[in-house]
Amino acid sequence: MESDLRSIGELARDSGLSVSALRFYDGAEVLAPARVDPRTGYRWYAPEQLADARLLARLRRVGLPLAEIRAVLGAVPGSGAAQRLMDEHLRRLEDGLVDARRELSSIRRLIDQRENPMSTTPAEYRFTVPARQLARALDAVRFAVGGDPELPVLSGVLFDLDGGLLRLVATDRYRIALAEVPVESVAPVGSASVESVSVESVECVPPVGRAVPAASAVVPVALADAVRALLGPAEGAVELALGAGTVHVAVGGHRIEGAALDHDYPDYRPLVRLEPVHRIGLPAAELRAALVSAATSSLPSGPHGAACEVALLTVDGEGRFAVVAPGAEADGAPGALRVAVNRDFLLEALPADAPGQLVLELGGPITPLAVRTADRPGTFSVLMPVRLPA
Known part of the structure; x- marks a missing residue:
């Protein structure tokens, strides 16, 4: 009955959504009113729409995209579709938190360098990886290295040490290639009091305040090619050192080193999810x-x-x-x-x-x-x- 209908103001008060938000979601075909007065255009909502409005308010608070809000509200009850959308969104939020922790760690290091320029130097880590797997990783990403002189940062391969993994990344904006190499051990360079850390003890998402080995360098493509030639069919382990703007690679009694590109590499992680x-x-x-x-x-x-x-x-x-x-x-x-x-x-x-x-x-x-x-x-x-x- 019409007397049971809620006005848009009443629904806004009871659901936690604003009147303007309810008007927006009507126009976006997410939550249409049960009745619109043909003379005044005033919106009225059925009693059962309060539950949808309250769900909509919570979906909005967790940042669910509009198309997915529409899909959740329109999902067939019992199909599991709405729950699957929630699982996917939670994974995105968790990935974003991991990225935020990593970026904040980098920001803290930059702030330290800015505030203590004489006493703080960029972190540098020495670690070992299997030679065969590093060679395969270089082969897997080399084709995607960019060649645009206007984007010199893309003319190299990103070596990104993240806890127990070394990721190699190359992109020319139209394609991106990524390869992972397991890290066998890692330790800060120039810190005799710190022993090598076994990667089994390194967590992917550490508690706040706990340091995880992390360093990166954009290796010029010529240097990356020289490293690949040095590896050849080598077996065993390769020792690398990243950080402080340089790259050092040693394998089988041979050594190669060079300067990294002095550019910030684009954040590749959202692109590969x-x-x-x-x-x-x-x-x-x-x-x-x-x-x-x-x-x-x-x-x-x-x-x-x-x-x-x-x-x-x-x-x-x-x-x-x-x-x-x-x-x-x-x-x-x-x-x-x-x-x-x-x-x-x-x-x-x-x-x-x-x-x-x-x-x-x-x-x-x-x-x-x-x-x-x-x-x-x-x-x-x-x-x-x-x-x-x-």
């Missing part, structure tokens, strides 16, 4: 053959302003994957997906040393796609899709 809709497992050789044999279309102005050959990756309504010509007819079935990519970029992202299974992660036509090897989940590439002319 993907939420794919489809995960396609297939042999690397099969994907390579499909890309080579499939018809492509030439895009006159692709990434870097140069022409590129575009291939179309498709997933049909039943989840079957294929590489087709860009002009192929679209599958209109629910769940079908079409993603256009720079064919040569995707070929370069396929690991040369991975004859086995790949995992291709696809999220949407304008969502980055990832290429992973089944046995090395921390080593993967992310590519931006290509927009085809209308």
Whole structure:
């Protein structure tokens, strides 16, 4: 009955949302009123809408994006869809907290250097990693190093020591490659009183106030190539030292060192957190053959302003994957997906040393796609899709 309806002011008071917020969510098709007065335009809400309004207020407080708020409120009861969205958002928040802790640690070091320029020097760490795995990591990211003279920071490989892992990162803005190498031991340089720390004792997310070995350096591509040549087929361990603007590498009685690029590398972590809709497992050789044999279309102005050959990756309504010509007819079935990519970029992202299974992660036509090897989940590439002319 109309007498049971709440006015917009009453719903605002009882739910914790403001009147302006309720008007916004009506316009955004998130929470529409049960009745709108045709003469005055005044909004009225049904009693059962109070629960939705209170849920909406809490979803807003935790920063859930608008599209996901709409999905939560529209989820079929008992389907589990709303709970899955909450789990995904919680993972994003936890990842953001890890990033915030890491950034605050860096900020504290910068503040120390600023306030005590004579007594504080950047942290430098010496650590060891397996030679074979470092060589494979360099091979996995080298193709993505940028060459734009306007962005000199991208003309190197980021060596990022983070607790028990060394991450190598390279990007040219259109693709990014990341590889992980396990760290065997780590210790501060020039601190004789501090023994090497076993990586088993290093936590990924330490309690507040506890120091975790962390250092990074942007290694110029020429120096990275020299390190790779030094490694050759070497076995055993490689000793590295990062920090204070320099890079030192020693293996098998040979040593190489050089200056790091004096630039802040872009924060790569948010770029590699993907939420794919489809995960396609297939042999690397099969994907390579499909890309080579499939018809492509030439895009006159692709990434870097140069022409590129575009291939179309498709997933049909039943989840079957294929590489087709860009002009192929679209599958209109629910769940079908079409993603256009720079064919040569995707070929370069396929690991040369991975004859086995790949995992291709696809999220949407304008969502980055990832290429992973089944046995090395921390080593993967992310590519931006290509927009085809209308």
